[in-house]
Amino acid sequence: MARILLVEDDTSMGFLLVDFLETNGFDVKLYKDGIKGLEAFKNHSFDFCILDVMLPGMDGFSIAENIRQVDKRIPIIFLTARSMKEDKIKGFNLGVDDYVTKPFDEDELLLRIKAILNRLQLQEEDQETEFTIGQYTFDSSNQMLTLGDDSKRLTQKESDVLKMLCKSMNNIVRREDILVAIWGENDYFHGRSLDVFIAKLRKYLKDDTSVNIENVPKVGFVLNT
Amino acid sequence: MARILLVEDDTSMGFLLVDFLETNGFDVKLYKDGIKGLEAFKNHSFDFCILDVMLPGMDGFSIAENIRQVDKRIPIIFLTARSMKEDKIKGFNLGVDDYVTKPFDEDELLLRIKAILNRLQLQEEDQETEFTIGQYTFDSSNQMLTLGDDSKRLTQKESDVLKMLCKSMNNIVRREDILVAIWGENDYFHGRSLDVFIAKLRKYLKDDTSVNIENVPKVGFVLNT
DNA sequence: TAATCGTTGTTAACGCGTTGTTAAAATCGG
């Protein structure tokens, strides 16, 4: 159960979020201004931060800077007004993991949080980087796909996509989940990118006919062995 | 379309709310005092309650207590005066889902209602995904219907319909409910689509004669095993 | 009983959105 630091000055929005996140299995602490939030961060160990950008006292970006001085790797999600430009957010070179514009869909926020946690878990826990795909072996940490003597070094994204498919071997992996986890956004163009990568992976995997990547229309893909 | 029980003694506020909620696709019944509201609750099936705390006859908290005796899970939102302390509301250990202070922003109320409804849907959907249908097994998360060695990957809508039938196995599932849940609206053409999908499912399920999808004319379908 | 009407069963054809695939353009990294 991940511990989340939430800094949000609007009371009703704050409660709404706390409630929602708690029912989804997170341990949430809410602070209404940046000073207190930052203080809390220093005194407790959180796994995750969700910061409103517009705050009295100290804005979200400043909090993030301070948090980053303490912990360089903790995931941070910003809540921003829709009017705020992407550039401005990305411009803050703080290793921001994601941001969500208000008013936002709670499920979308949850999806993003889970995607980030998954990503981190992968980095931390996944010693299991070796997958067997029919007669192939795939070493995701080396991005290496091997069939007999033939080895092919995959690119980063090729490897990321294949790894997601491998982790749910013979099960549907949702387009949406792949896009959010790897690209961070689920829109038309990234969707087309995914299709391109699926085509590449199919080409790499074509030498074992017992292996195939199946499309489930409008839902996602299955790596069948 | 969720059915909402609204108990509010102030006439103008009441009409305002009814109007607003109805234009947002809810089916709202308004009662001006707690006794009638409670009575209505017992006689009808509501999905949601919005209760004013200050009421003549029986206050909102008392109604909530009584409602909880009938239905332990139904979402309740309180309308409270701003002056009322948080503690007092949360103190009522009634499983109150949310509260809104008057005067309130209608959009905020809508947001809260939707959030709660979403949450409920999530909780419901996250339930079991594996069903046994006679000799078949149906894995709704993988959209896979299996009989012995034979597996058939269903399309999304096929899977959605079958899942609804499975969740009420041997019970009537109303046409209207399926149409609203899966197609979003209940009109002639979507109704015919549903019939087409029922025909497809019957074909998929024909190899176990103990399984059948029964039509209940003008009402819906039953998946019998 | 026969005729009519509304509902459902079933199959098939069509349109259109999604996906497959390749190639060009853009971006990234050194």
Next chain:
DNA sequence: CCGATTTTAACAACGCGTTAACAACGATTA
């Protein structure tokens, strides 16, 4: 600047879901 990688574009192919068409059935009349 170059090569590698990713994104975007373009077009082909496919298949899902809708719609149509007709058959079957039960209920309701006369």
